[in-house]
Amino acid sequence: MPARLQPRDRQPRRGGGRVIFGRKGPDESDTSGVIDEQVRRAPKALLHDHLDGGLRPQTIVEIADQIGYAALPAKDAESLGAWFRESADSGSLVRYLETFDHTLAVMQTAEGLKRVARESVLDLAADGVVYAESRYAPEQHLSEGLSLEDVVEAVNAGFREGEEQAAKAGTPIRVTALLTAMRHAAKSTEIAELAVRYRDQGVAGFDIAGAEAGFPPTRHLDAFEYLRRENAHFTIHAGEAFGLPSIWEAIQWCGADRLGHGVRIVDDIVVNDKAFGDDVAAAVVADTDDVHLGRLAAYVRDTRIPLEMCPSSNVQTGAAESVALHPISLLKRLRFRVTVNTDNRLMSGTSMSREMGLLVQDAGWTMEDLRWVTINAMKSAFIPFEERLAIIEGVVKPGYAALEG
Numbered sequence: 186m187p188a189r190l191q192p193r194d195r196q197p198r199r200g201g202g203r204v205i206f207g208r209k210g211p212d213e214s215d216t217s218g219v220i221d222e223q224v225r226r227a228p229k230a231l232l233h234d235h236l237d238g239g240l241r242p243q244t245i246v247e248i249a250d251q252i253g254y255a256a257l258p259a260k261d262a263e264s265l266g267a268w269f270r271e272s273a274d275s276g277s278l279v280r281y282l283e284t285f286d287h288t289l290a291v292m293q294t295a296e297g298l299k300r301v302a303r304e305s306v307l308d309l310a311a312d313g314v315v316y317a318e319s320r321y322a323p324e325q326h327l328s329e330g331l332s333l334e335d336v337v338e339a340v341n342a343g344f345r346e347g348e349e350q351a352a353k354a355g356t357p358i359r360v361t362a363l364l365t366a367m368r369h370a371a372k373s374t375e376i377a378e379l380a381v382r383y384r385d386q387g388v389a390g391f392d393i394a395g396a397e398a399g400f401p402p403t404r405h406l407d408a409f410e411y412l413r414r415e416n417a418h419f420t421i422h423a424g425e426a427f428g429l430p431s432i433w434e435a436i437q438w439c440g441a442d443r444l445g446h447g448v449r450i451v452d453d454i455v456v457n458d459k460a461f462g463d464d465v466a467a468a469v470v471a472d473t474d475d476v477h478l479g480r481l482a483a484y485v486r487d488t489r490i491p492l493e494m495c496p497s498s499n500v501q502t503g504a505a506e507s508v509a510l511h512p513i514s515l516l517k518r519l520r521f522r523v524t525v526n527t528d529n530r531l532m533s534g535t536s537m538s539r540e541m542g543l544l545v546q547d548a549g550w551t552m553e554d555l556r557w558v559t560i561n562a563m564k565s566a567f568i569p570f571e572e573r574l575a576i577i578e579g580v581v582k583p584g585y586a587a588l589e590g
């Protein structure tokens with residue numbers, strides 16, 4: 186029997202009763218502002234954030250106006266932001282992905298890409314993110330004549346400007362790019378080669394994204410085998426809208442370093458002799474002694490494969506019922522290599538602070554848990570080991586220590 190990792194009585198808390206570093210605040214009814222501020226000030230690391238899913242609504246309106254894009258579903262920033270959140274709330278990944286047509290439309294020029302990239306860095310830095318991997322699919326930005334190289338260089342220029350401005354504003358951040366290939370398309374080897382060509386110029390790795398059902402990871406095996414021969418890093422969106430076969434292929438056929446979402450790994454976990462999905466409410470708070478891992482789930486945990494989990498996004502696409510009942514809390518207690526991410530800040534109306542705040546408020550997470558997932562994320566980042574260590578030791582640990590004091 187594995188050692189019990191958490192006391193049996195830890196139940197998800199809804200609203201009030203928030204916990205700061207494992208203790209309740211002095212006045213329970215008055216801790217929400219304190220914890221929100223603590224979470225915002227805490228150093229955060231983000232591995233899974235789509236550049237084309239994180240635009241400011243105002244920027245979309247302004248660029249659309251400049252380039253004469255007339256198909257926006259709303260004319261002012263506020264209603265446009267609401268439109269994205271509501272449309273993405275469909276319960277289906279395919280419908281969720283349709284909203285990207287409008288963000289991609291304003292990201293077809295070097296100027297547009299650079300602006301979006303710069304602003305995303307500033308927004309993340311202002312939210313307390315100190316390290317981010319930002320992903321996008323270069324093949325989706327070619328409709329106005331840019332080459333793949335033009336796209337990567339424009340985004341990199343925006344990231345560098347954003348980093349400079351953020352440092353000047355007293356919120357230093359390091360941002361690196363992941364190049365995504367779309368899983369329904371046939372450009373993955375070309376994009377993998379692009380990622381390797383720019384590996385020393387701001388690109389840290391590769392990913393595949395898009396509709397999961399019907400497009401298994403092995404469809405892109407050539408790209409993954411090429412990347413492995415090149416000693417390059419990659420993650421795969423798997424186990425979000427499709428279950429275990431997708432995760433198994435991503436790891437055991439393709440050799441993914443990390444999993445994007447991976448939330449359906451719970452399909453290989455039995456809790457109280459029942460499938461996770463049979464009684465999610467009981468499973469998510471179950472005693473870890475009552476949990477049995479199948480071979481794939483055990484492999485993922487044993488080999489410390491990082492899970493890039495995105496609670497709000499999963500609720501919107503129907504991959505999870507709610508943040509309170511999201512499998513991330515059980516996986517955290519089972520000590521999987523769990524990380525917390527935003528996925529698409531625009532479509533979910535979210536930020537790292539909001540995702541973390543929701544886990545505290547709705548699922549009973551503590552600041553200690555947030556520190557743990559932040560260190561998990563830094564350990565799993567695609568930048569070199571000593572640079573990861575420098576951020577953990579020089580930024581994350583002191584940042585949390587200062588909050589605790």
Ligand SMILES: O=c1[nH]cnc2c1ncn2[C@@H]1O[C@H](CO)[C@@H](O)[C@H]1O
Pocket residue numbers: 235236237238278282285320321322325365394395396422425498528529
């Ligand atoms: O959660 C997701 N699952 C699968 N694909 C996604 C998700 N979020 C965004 N994209 C897809 O990735 C592309 C490049 O950034 C986006 O254009 C979108 O189609």
Ligand SMILES: [Zn+2]
Pocket residue numbers: 233235394422445528
């Ligand atoms: Zn994603």
